[in-house]
Amino acid sequence: MKAKLAFLAVLVALATHGSSCIREGFLIPVNLPIDQCYAVNAGPAGPFNPTATVVFLSPILDESFQGNIKAVRFYDIKISTAGSYSGTVVGQVYVNNVLLLSIGGGTNNTTPVPWSTFSTPQSLLGSSPYVKASAGGVAVLVSALNQLVTDENASVTLRATGTTAGGTVPSGLSVCLQVLAQADAEMNGSGNGVAD
Amino acid sequence: MKTLWAVVPVLAVLGVVLLFSTSPAAAQTELEKTLKQFSGDAVSGYIQPAADLFGANLMAGQYRTAAIPLMGFNISFDIVGMAALVGDDQKKYTAKTPDGFAPATFETATIFGDLGSTVSNSSLPSLQYRGKDGIITSSVIPLAVPQLRVGSIAGTEAMVRFITVPKIGDGQFPEITLFGGGIRHSISQYLPMIPLDLAVGVFYTTFKTGDIIDVKGYSLGVHASKGFALVTVYGGLAYESTTMKISYTSTDPNFPGQLVDVSLDGANTFRATAGLNLSLGIFHIFGDVNVGSVTHFSGGIGFGL
Numbered sequence: 001m002k003a004k005l006a007f008l009a010v011l012v013a014l015a016t017h018g019s020s021c022i023r024e025g026f027l028i029p030v031n032l033p034i035d036q037c038y039a040v041n042a043g044p045a046g047p048f049n050p051t052a053t054v055v056f057l058s059p060i061l062d063e064s065f066q067g068n069i070k071a072v073r074f075y076d077i078k079i080s081t082a083g084s085y086s087g088t089v090v091g092q093v094y095v096n097n098v099l100l101l102s103i104g105g106g107t108n109n110t111t112p113v114p115w116s117t118f119s120t121p122q123s124l125l126g127s128s129p130y131v132k133a134s135a136g137g138v139a140v141l142v143s144a145l146n147q148l149v150t151d152e153n154a155s156v157t158l159r160a161t162g163t164t165a166g167g168t169v170p171s172g173l174s175v176c177l178q179v180l181a182q183a184d185a186e187m188n189g190s191g192n193g194v195a196d
Numbered sequence: 197m198k199t200l201w202a203v204v205p206v207l208a209v210l211g212v213v214l215l216f217s218t219s220p221a222a223a224q225t226e227l228e229k230t231l232k233q234f235s236g237d238a239v240s241g242y243i244q245p246a247a248d249l250f251g252a253n254l255m256a257g258q259y260r261t262a263a264i265p266l267m268g269f270n271i272s273f274d275i276v277g278m279a280a281l282v283g284d285d286q287k288k289y290t291a292k293t294p295d296g297f298a299p300a301t302f303e304t305a306t307i308f309g310d311l312g313s314t315v316s317n318s319s320l321p322s323l324q325y326r327g328k329d330g331i332i333t334s335s336v337i338p339l340a341v342p343q344l345r346v347g348s349i350a351g352t353e354a355m356v357r358f359i360t361v362p363k364i365g366d367g368q369f370p371e372i373t374l375f376g377g378g379i380r381h382s383i384s385q386y387l388p389m390i391p392l393d394l395a396v397g398v399f400y401t402t403f404k405t406g407d408i409i410d411v412k413g414y415s416l417g418v419h420a421s422k423g424f425a426l427v428t429v430y431g432g433l434a435y436e437s438t439t440m441k442i443s444y445t446s447t448d449p450n451f452p453g454q455l456v457d458v459s460l461d462g463a464n465t466f467r468a469t470a471g472l473n474l475s476l477g478i479f480h481i482f483g484d485v486n487v488g489s490v491t492h493f494s495g496g497i498g499f500g501l
Contacts (some may be wrong), residue, residue: 022332028328
């Protein structure tokens, strides 16, 4: 019994003294990948305009990190296509109805390019000539992501539109968007955060 | 004595808690969740200093004299404490940014460091990447182990260390097991003209916590000592090798589902030891300093011959 009491006493001491050697409120940037795909209607080539999707950010995180976010940033956006198609595509991605990306060729990324161009993901970090970010859209994205700091129900609305050209569009085609972001989760915090 | 047996394993665990826990009450679960954010490349730099310091501690405090009786039963029980100092060069490391990011590397905090650094992409400054904050603020990493020494046959003795702490709570405190064993042999029995006690020793240790971290190490050493009434001056040279293995599945979206299986070699491969042992009958107090790639100290109390 004495031994167990001593053990428990030292555990209590550890819980206090030990935690004083652990940085209070340290931040761990956790991965916050936002993945969305937008279907391209099968049939004659032409415009596609799938319904916008509302992505709630908090559920993407592990439960223990939710509610403890102190900052959010993104470090890349990737565009890829799913399915085979012999025609061309040009498109745009919108965040909260503001233009975020122009997808295509040419100076302003408004020239159609082969669908297969995006079989390999094209990204901002990869300096892809087929993906161009809009400053206004980037600002909206950053602002929307950082709503997660104060609002656990924060969301971003994403929409991809575009136009195909060439042969008949087969079924199963989609344009996929991946936003690679980090959310700084506070650990060992005094208020919110994981229990000490 | 029973009380001591209860306290020692918890003291031993203190070093583990400091190194591998975000807080004592939420040890393994939070560590696993934190580590899983790393890809295999990234985790090495962040955790390497922990492998260096913990590995050095594991290999310390193996002896307090080189005098080993030729024959006869002798036994001693020691409680050995170790402390490794956290150097400034162990608080930062050069981390990689995601592929295509410019700059390709940046300096940020290790597990012992300060705040993590944020770096902006040179051509697209709106793209940013951040390193993890340091977790441990202590400048000293401790460890303590109970140690039993039994001999002697033909100037040879055996030594063993063992701690096991069962899982406590609902996944709060992981199961921890430390086991070490070694053999020492007297060399001075063959060299009676040398006015010193000399011995050689080999030692092996393992340490495991939860499912994610496994440390193993061994050392080969030469020990020397000279007794002066109540005081024994001792020292030695040793070659050692420790490896910390970390295994988990990464959640880094750049490496989806990556099984991370990283082996981190401890920086300390050679040590020089110098220490003093004070003997008061069967009671001993000892302490030494160890110099190598990692500077650290060990010491303790012992009972026995």
